[in-house]
Amino acid sequence: MVEKLVHINRVAATVKGGRRFSFAALMVVGDQKGRVGFGHGKAREVPEAIRKATEEAKKSMIRVPLRESRTLHHDGNGRWGAGKVMVRAAPPGTGVIAGGPMRAVLETLGVQDVVGKSSGSSNPYNMVRATFEALKVQSSPRQIAAKRGKKVADILGRRADGAGSPDAIEG
Template sequence: MSFNIDEWEPKTKMGKLVKEGTITDIDEIFEKGLPIMELEIVDALVPDLEEEVMDVNLVQRMHKSGRKVNFRVIVAVGNKNGYVGLGQGKAKEVGPAIRKAVDNAKYNLIKVRRGCGDWGCVCGKEHTVPFKVQGKASSVSVSLMPAPAGVGLVVGDVGKTILNLAGIKDVWSQSFGQTQTTVNFANAIFDALKTLSAVKASEAELKKMGVKY
């Protein structure tokens, strides 16, 4: 369903500032560390998000009234230009589970720091991770390392999907643990991407690595 900003009635102060045009860039929100409480804020400021269903699983649990069966869905969203999110959703049917997962992924949207950090590449474009980072989820740990332009995404299929949605075209990787467990591998990749923005570096160092912010 396409988003129509004219039909949106914001319920939060931030939402009202977005609708009236006072806030026009989602980076303003990220830089202040403010929580996004309305999905329409993401729809308005990052309208070109694409969605990818990563995994659909049946999950069961015992309840006093009997066995409960739900679908658990993992979804990644991104605009292939520096923004990506990962989310999960559960429901009795696949459709509602996917919608919940998409909404959750939008609430978890982050900006991904990209650059040209490989010593053998001097293109200066934002095509890879600017420096080595690690991510962890349960028993799975992943390292993402800068790669020269043209290498592609040397990582498992789950990682390729998330990195592609983030706008990363080249990367080396190492992974350990039960990487065949989609939810943990996906969360480890996402954790590594979040770490990119947490690493402190001077403006001169970032500029040298091709990072534009």
């Protein structure tokens, strides 16, 4: 299980005698095999806030289907508040091209080749949530075939005799 601290913030509650300070932590947790979750924790001390955030992240994990265990099946868009995120599948050797909080989510997910772009709000909380919205719409050809009641080969556009494959097409 990989844990990444995305953001830590000192927050204040105004009380009768002045201000009471505490810390808020945003954590992303993943197994690098297609499962990822995020959590938010608040406490008077930083380590306690991180522990709470990590526990919440482990409870909120989602499964994302990966193609060849290295990239996404298709492009996805997510939005949370004013934060907008776009993630695209990429060819082998591309690496993780994404910034800040989005990068933390994609690395803990186990994606090796992906291109991500964020626009609008750069608030880490909104960016993480928007990234999760983009990842939730991911579906594998097997899931799409089951939903439509077809075979996976029909979804991918491959023919049984191999006539439609790139190898069979003469230049």
